[in-house]
Amino acid sequence: MSDPVTAELSAAAEPSVPPTPPQRVVPAAAIALAVSGLCGLVALSALWSLHSMLGSPASGVTVLLGAFGVAALLPLVPALRAFNTARVRGRFLADGDLAAARAAAARGRDQSHTALGYALAVLICAALVWFATANDGAISRTFLRWEFIETAWRSVADAFWVNVKVAVGAEVLVLVFGLLIAIMRLLPGQAGRPLRWIAIGYVDTFRAIPSIIVLYLVGFGLSLAEVPVVKDLPPIWLAIVALTLTYSGYVAEVYRAGIESIHPGQWAAARSLGLSYGMTLRTVIVPQGVRRIVPPLLNDFIGLQKDTALIGVMGVTDAFTQARLTASNVFNLSPVIVVAVLFVVITIPQARFVDRLLAREQRRAGRPS
Amino acid sequence: MTFLQIRDVHKAYGDADVLKGVSLDVAKHEVVCLIGASGSGKSTLLRCINALEPISGGEIRVDGDVVSGQGVDVNRLRRNVGIVFQSYNLFPHMTVLRNVTLAPTMVGGVPKAQATEHALALLERVGMKDKADCYPESLSGGQQQRVAIVRALATNPQVLLLDEITAALDPELVGDVLAIVRELAQDGLTMLLATHEMGFARDVASQVCFLDDGTILERGTAAEIFEDPQEERTRQFLARVLTAGRL
Ligand SMILES: Nc1ncnc2c1ncn2[C@@H]1O[C@H](COP(=O)(O)OP(=O)(O)OP(=O)(O)O)[C@@H](O)[C@H]1O
Numbered sequence: 349m350s351d352p353v354t355a356e357l358s359a360a361a362e363p364s365v366p367p368t369p370p371q372r373v374v375p376a377a378a379i380a381l382a383v384s385g386l387c388g389l390v391a392l393s394a395l396w397s398l399h400s401m402l403g404s405p406a407s408g409v410t411v412l413l414g415a416f417g418v419a420a421l422l423p424l425v426p427a428l429r430a431f432n433t434a435r436v437r438g439r440f441l442a443d444g445d446l447a448a449a450r451a452a453a454a455r456g457r458d459q460s461h462t463a464l465g466y467a468l469a470v471l472i473c474a475a476l477v478w479f480a481t482a483n484d485g486a487i488s489r490t491f492l493r494w495e496f497i498e499t500a501w502r503s504v505a506d507a508f509w510v511n512v513k514v515a516v517g518a519e520v521l522v523l524v525f526g527l528l529i530a531i532m533r534l535l536p537g538q539a540g541r542p543l544r545w546i547a548i549g550y551v552d553t554f555r556a557i558p559s560i561i562v563l564y565l566v567g568f569g570l571s572l573a574e575v576p577v578v579k580d581l582p583p584i585w586l587a588i589v590a591l592t593l594t595y596s597g598y599v600a601e602v603y604r605a606g607i608e609s610i611h612p613g614q615w616a617a618a619r620s621l622g623l624s625y626g627m628t629l630r631t632v633i634v635p636q637g638v639r640r641i642v643p644p645l646l647n648d649f650i651g652l653q654k655d656t657a658l659i660g661v662m663g664v665t666d667a668f669t670q671a672r673l674t675a676s677n678v679f680n681l682s683p684v685i686v687v688a689v690l691f692v693v694i695t696i697p698q699a700r701f702v703d704r705l706l707a708r709e710q711r712r713a714g715r716p717s
Numbered sequence: 718m719t720f721l722q723i724r725d726v727h728k729a730y731g732d733a734d735v736l737k738g739v740s741l742d743v744a745k746h747e748v749v750c751l752i753g754a755s756g757s758g759k760s761t762l763l764r765c766i767n768a769l770e771p772i773s774g775g776e777i778r779v780d781g782d783v784v785s786g787q788g789v790d791v792n793r794l795r796r797n798v799g800i801v802f803q804s805y806n807l808f809p810h811m812t813v814l815r816n817v818t819l820a821p822t823m824v825g826g827v828p829k830a831q832a833t834e835h836a837l838a839l840l841e842r843v844g845m846k847d848k849a850d851c852y853p854e855s856l857s858g859g860q861q862q863r864v865a866i867v868r869a870l871a872t873n874p875q876v877l878l879l880d881e882i883t884a885a886l887d888p889e890l891v892g893d894v895l896a897i898v899r900e901l902a903q904d905g906l907t908m909l910l911a912t913h914e915m916g917f918a919r920d921v922a923s924q925v926c927f928l929d930d931g932t933i934l935e936r937g938t939a940a941e942i943f944e945d946p947q948e949e950r951t952r953q954f955l956a957r958v959l960t961a962g963r964l
């Protein structure tokens with residue numbers, strides 16, 4: 349500080365930094381209040397029309413609808429709190445306690461945002477209720493007739509076993525076949541070139557063709573062409589073969605990404621110890637790669653499971669085929685809703701599992717090494 | 718007797734010549750240190766000797782056998798020539814013990830019990846026996862590097878290549894690792910090492926080579942190179958290292 353220029357500069361600089369004023373809260377709170385009030389009203393009227401559509405429902409249902417109505421008004425609470433916080437902010441500001449005023453402002457805006465977020469969620473739910481009650485309930489009568497759901501449930505669930513079997517069978521084969529293709533695609537050197545090309549051609553082809561076309565071609569083509577062995581396979585096996593062909597293309601790419609993500613130092617270390625290319629892949633690279641690819645692999649598997657709804661085109665009676673049959677008999681889509689729900693039910697645990705794995709990877713990656 | 722013979726080795730990455738005719742003889746029980754600026758080709762030379770990189774010209778012989786070029790059983794070569802990397806490169810999904818026994822059991826044909834016994838003896842020597850069942854990520858850098866040295870030794874190589882094995886370590890961990898290398902040198906293991914630790918090179922090296930821009934510009938005993946360098950470039954390099962406080 350002996351330097352006069354620096355001393356002068358710092359003396360000048362200090363008062364010239366203006367104190368950060370607390371942010372304004374009232375506008376945000378007003379918007380939050382208006383939006384949550386509006387959304388609440390929309391929700392109440394949607395609930396009311398649902399109530400009248402149900403005619404004179406059991407008192408339990410009325411109570412339930414009432415509870416939903418109260419819940420729809422809950423976003424008003426943080427909005428009103430935000431107004432209160434705005435008052436607190438004003439008091440601190442008047443007292444000259446800037447830090448406390450800033451803290452209050454941040455809290456008030458937070459409350460406003462919370463109110464907005466919940467109000468919009470209420471609005472979305474209200475829209476769904478509106479949709480279900482629209483046209484005097486025609487929509488819910490088309491999709492959600494309990495008696496049809498009840499009658500269709502057994503046969504559809506039984507047929508769903510076919511979907512599960514095809515999915516599991518194809519997944520097992522895809523794990524093996526996809527890895528083979530990935531390894532072919534990664535073969536090194538001159539010697540590996542033709543096999544690399546074949547692998548690339550395979551992936552390009554089968555990722556491009558819609559799986560419904562592969563199913564169709566495999567289902568009818570192989571038996572028409574009297575391909576030995578294959579033509580005698582039961583149709584469910586043909587479905588497994590077709591989905592394996594399609595999804596091995598995707599999964600090969602997932603494997604490849606996993607293998608290529610392993611640091612080249614691992615290759616160098618393993619090869620320098622005298623391990624052959626194949627041994628290195630088997631004991632060092634693939635075991636490490638597989639850990640990283642479980643999440644994307646499960647995503648592809650969920651896609652595969654959904655595509656089992658297409659196997660009807662090759663004459664296999666799966667849940668969707670069964671549901672369509674029932675639906676056209678009763679002239680109502682409720683049985684198809686059963687299939688949809690079944691798919692959701694088997695997918696959700698897998699989706700949560702993927703989330704958990706990803707979160708664990710994130711924590712791992714975030715940890716300093 | 719010359720054990721490792723490097724004759725006029727060239728190496729290019731695309732258009733970039735990295736090694737421009739390197740010749741070097743390493744006798745049995747000799748410790749040769751490669752010094753030189755970053756990018757002078759030290760790592761590349763070591764990787765070429767281990768056939769991790771193909772060379773573009775010249776010849777490398779180990780114990781009289783040509784090991785470079787086509788038609789060489791690289792996996793056999795690598796059992797005779799071990800390498801330790803700057804970044805350890807331990808296998809993270811295996812325990813310390815498995816890291817060490819992997820090569821002897823898988824390619825050396827050593828029975829598992831015997832490989833384990835040998836591995837534990839080696840780990841004990843470097844003070845890592847109690848970590849045998851740990852995974853690499855739970856070890857410090859110095860501990861990992863000691864395991865990496867043991868892993869390279871487990872196949873009983875005739876030559877050990879060490880590529881700046883202390884460069885990634887915290888200063889207080891460097892000593893432990895260097896002590897092990899020093900001990901190996903006293904036991905008569907043939908070693909070729911790239912290093913920035915000049916003091917260490919002066920202690921252990923029977924021959925020091927100064928690598929500059931892909932050629933060995935100057936070579937001699939440690940005393941000759943460090944006390945009385947003949948080449949201007951060598952003097953400049955040593956002066957820079959000296960001001961950086963590494964001599
Ligand atoms: N895979 C590669 N592709 C292209 N160029 C490379 C490759 N590896 C190394 N090089 C180049 O070769 C030269 C020598 O690299 P090398 O790693 O052998 O140097 P070094 O002497 O070990 O340096 P350092 O002391 O920094 O480790 C550098 O210029 C580098 O850019």
Ligand SMILES: [Mg+2]
Binds near residue numbers: 759760761880
């Ligand atoms: Mg290097």
